[in-house]
Amino acid sequence: MTTKSFWLEEPVELLPRKGMAGTPDVAVVGGGVTGCSCALTLAERGVRVRLYEAKEIAAGASGRNGGFALRGGSRPYDTMRSQLGAERARALWELSERALERLSGLAGDAFRRTGSLRLAADDEERSALRGEVEALERDGFAVECVDVLDGLLAGLFRGAIFHPYDGALQPARWVRRLARQAAEAGADIVEQEPVQPHEVEADAVVVAADGLTSQLVPELVDAVRPTRGQVLVTAPLDRLLFDRPHYARYGYDYWRQLPDRRLVIGGSRDVSLEDEETDLDETTDVVQTSIEQLVERLIGQVPTVTHRWAGIWGTTPDGLPLVGRLPGSERVWIAGGYSGHGNVLGLACGELVARAILGETPPELELFEPARFELEL
Numbered sequence: 001m002t003t004k005s006f007w008l009e010e011p012v013e014l015l016p017r018k019g020m021a022g023t024p025d026v027a028v029v030g031g032g033v034t035g036c037s038c039a040l041t042l043a044e045r046g047v048r049v050r051l052y053e054a055k056e057i058a059a060g061a062s063g064r065n066g067g068f069a070l071r072g073g074s075r076p077y078d079t080m081r082s083q084l085g086a087e088r089a090r091a092l093w094e095l096s097e098r099a100l101e102r103l104s105g106l107a108g109d110a111f112r113r114t115g116s117l118r119l120a121a122d123d124e125e126r127s128a129l130r131g132e133v134e135a136l137e138r139d140g141f142a143v144e145c146v147d148v149l150d151g152l153l154a155g156l157f158r159g160a161i162f163h164p165y166d167g168a169l170q171p172a173r174w175v176r177r178l179a180r181q182a183a184e185a186g187a188d189i190v191e192q193e194p195v196q197p198h199e200v201e202a203d204a205v206v207v208a209a210d211g212l213t214s215q216l217v218p219e220l221v222d223a224v225r226p227t228r229g230q231v232l233v234t235a236p237l238d239r240l241l242f243d244r245p246h247y248a249r250y251g252y253d254y255w256r257q258l259p260d261r262r263l264v265i266g267g268s269r270d271v272s273l274e275d276e277e278t279d280l281d282e283t284t285d286v287v288q289t290s291i292e293q294l295v296e297r298l299i300g301q302v303p304t305v306t307h308r309w310a311g312i313w314g315t316t317p318d319g320l321p322l323v324g325r326l327p328g329s330e331r332v333w334i335a336g337g338y339s340g341h342g343n344v345l346g347l348a349c350g351e352l353v354a355r356a357i358l359g360e361t362p363p364e365l366e367l368f369e370p371a372r373f374e375l376e377l
């Protein structure tokens, strides 16, 4: 059984195909945000690029996520600062801020700049939030501390951080739009066409499959692990209560309302962490029930649930993606493993891998060097 997301129900327009004869210079495997971003950059530079998507554009995590467009990486800024050092953490945050800015220019009405709210579920998380605010402020990044919450949130949470530049996406609309821009720039986009990276003809092949990376490149089995996330959508609520991305318990719970007041809510992976380490696109009763319990805690009832789905992302041991040439391969490149935080970084990393193929050496590539992990060769 596979699930279909609410976002993917929006009608799709056919992509323009200019028709590219013969073997492309670069083949991109995967039509999510990463693959479309990579194809756009290459096509704009005059490279003959063909993108192969096994299903439809945005069929993977890119069309199944919560639609949170957040700057930064998968871990809070202070954690990344301890992990990477101040200079490299700053470089990562700045890269993501530039990508978010670019996204807001490319996405049109698929993006709304709302800011996002990271909430503290208890006193321990409240002090963790303070740690992130202090580190962000020390390094000059915009952030606001919210000590006193209003309305519903006041009784449930112990404070928050407001990230003013973040926003909310209709993620499938965004990535379909990105694919259209790539096609208009000359990329040949072929849907319903599964391919194997080692078999596809091209001088260079980019694997842009995030959670499905190790299906295509088994050497990366320990470096990028498939991880399942589950989401549900309710019928429109009576009132608009959450007009921006909200997340709590370090991202294990997340929710937002759409302009028509539907609640989009997901997470609860931690009720069965081991079962959620899978590439099976299926919802489970235990996680869906836990998400419904969160709905009840937030709004006092569970309205009709209209959609439920699952999606797969790729998690890496250090929470950072892998972007660059596959170690030991002349021809295969990789961009993926955003550890659940790929909406903005996927745009950035698709462009980075394209530039690396073109022979450029953007400094941020060093952060994401695939050879930092020992591969299963």
Ligand SMILES: Cc1cc2nc3c(=O)[nH]c(=O)nc-3n(C[C@H](O)[C@H](O)[C@H](O)COP(=O)(O)OP(=O)(O)OC[C@H]3O[C@@H](n4cnc5c(N)ncnc54)[C@H](O)[C@@H]3O)c2cc1C
Residues within 6 Å of the ligand: 029, 030, 031, 032, 033, 034, 035, 052, 053, 054, 055, 056, 057, 058, 059, 060, 061, 062, 063, 064, 065, 066, 067, 068, 069, 070, 193, 194, 195, 196, 208, 209, 210, 211, 212, 216, 228, 229, 230, 231, 266, 310, 311, 312, 313, 314, 335, 336, 338, 339, 340, 341, 342, 343, 344, 346
């Ligand atoms: C439930 C959920 C919630 C999330 N929430 C957020 C969020 O709010 N904010 C955020 O930043 N990130 C979030 N993420 C993570 C984010 O969605 C991903 O990191 C990002 O979309 C990855 O994009 P991608 O293009 O690298 O991979 P994908 O979008 O997964 O695209 C990979 C594509 O490769 C295709 N493919 C696979 N095998 C083949 C083959 N053999 N041949 C051709 N094509 C193939 C697949 O069909 C798929 O379309 C979430 C993910 C999930 C699942």
